[in-house]
Amino acid sequence: MGFTRPNIIRPPSEWKSYFLPLTSGCSNNTCTFCGYYGSKLQIRPVDDVKREIDALALFTRRGMWLGDVPEVVYAVAQGWNGKRIFLQDGDALVYPFPALKEILQYLSDKLPSIERIGTYATPQDILRRSSHELKELRELKLGIFYTGLETGDDELLDKIGKGVNSDDMIEAGRRVKEAGISSSVTVILGLGGVEGSQRHALETSRVLTGIDPDYAGALTLTLVPGTPLYDEWQRGDFHPLTPFQSLEELKSMIENSSFTDCFFSSMHASNYLSVRGRLPQDRARMLGELDKVLAKRDPALLRPEFLRGL
Numbered sequence: 001m002g003f004t005r006p007n008i009i010r011p012p013s014e015w016k017s018y019f020l021p022l023t024s025g026c027s028n029n030t031c032t033f034c035g036y037y038g039s040k041l042q043i044r045p046v047d048d049v050k051r052e053i054d055a056l057a058l059f060t061r062r063g064m065w066l067g068d069v070p071e072v073v074y075a076v077a078q079g080w081n082g083k084r085i086f087l088q089d090g091d092a093l094v095y096p097f098p099a100l101k102e103i104l105q106y107l108s109d110k111l112p113s114i115e116r117i118g119t120y121a122t123p124q125d126i127l128r129r130s131s132h133e134l135k136e137l138r139e140l141k142l143g144i145f146y147t148g149l150e151t152g153d154d155e156l157l158d159k160i161g162k163g164v165n166s167d168d169m170i171e172a173g174r175r176v177k178e179a180g181i182s183s184s185v186t187v188i189l190g191l192g193g194v195e196g197s198q199r200h201a202l203e204t205s206r207v208l209t210g211i212d213p214d215y216a217g218a219l220t221l222t223l224v225p226g227t228p229l230y231d232e233w234q235r236g237d238f239h240p241l242t243p244f245q246s247l248e249e250l251k252s253m254i255e256n257s258s259f260t261d262c263f264f265s266s267m268h269a270s271n272y273l274s275v276r277g278r279l280p281q282d283r284a285r286m287l288g289e290l291d292k293v294l295a296k297r298d299p300a301l302l303r304p305e306f307l308r309g310l
């Protein structure tokens with residue numbers, strides 16, 4: 001079976017990037033809340049990736065199209081400024097290491113204007129690489145990893161099938177930093193439901209502090225049909241938070257995490273309220289914004305449900 005090009009699901013900060021698929025699906029397809037649950041990992045052949053890079057280089061330099069390259073390549077390339085690449089899909093860092101280096105080198109050779117390459121990376125993928133190997137990737141411009149922490153609560157990590165514990169998460173974060181790669185970590189508000197909310201917030205704060213990432217993003221749980229967590233909710237066994245309870249979790253995480261210098265945001269479209277700033281310096285202002293909304297509890301102050309996105 002040929003390689004199936006994945007849909008584009010990107011971190012908000014990568015909206016200007018060109019999306020280059022190396023894989024489709026996710027190697028850790030067991031997370032019970034995630035749309036990649038049960039997905040089949042496909043590794044794209046190196047020659048196929050190089051062909052796309054050739055096409056991209058030809059198009060950006062001379063505006064020429066190659067007949068055998070899918071149109072989507074040109075659609076994504078139209079508005080591209082030549083500076084950033086995002087490697088798809090769910091965990092492109094799983095791509096075989098020598099082949100990954102070959103592709104990163106090829107990207108730099110063919111498109112020297114590239115300044116930074118980013119990818120989603122599971123903690124498992126990161127821990128599979130030595131510090132030396134991660135530094136090699138850094139030298140080839142792989143400058144940012146996006147990792148789903150989801151929660152720092154070990155019991156919940158186990159329950160959602162994340163495949164790692166909080167110590168693994170912290171160790172993966174440490175290795176990324178040591179290699180000089182920026183780290184962006186996401187957490188999911190509401191993942192523990194009503195019963196697990198307080199522990200989820202406090203334990204996630206503990207692990208965020210341990211990772212001390214450059215960027216941290218809060219998403220709000222969206223129940224996706226076809227996932228085990230969705231089924232649990234349908235059976236009445238999972239009790240989701242109300243929008244205001246999810247803001248209380250967010251507040252607790254901002255209050256209880258301690259960072260050296262982290263851009264913390266809830267700008268993702270899944271959230272009911274967008275709060276952002278640098279921590280620690282903007283903590284008081286961010287908490288003040290949340291307090292104001294929590295005091296009024298007026299749904300009109302929140303993003304309406306129909307505008308929330310994954």
Ligand code: SF4
Pocket residue numbers: 026027028029030031034035036037090091122148162
């Ligand atoms: S949450 Fe991340 S690791 Fe888990 S299935 Fe989804 S993409 Fe894969």
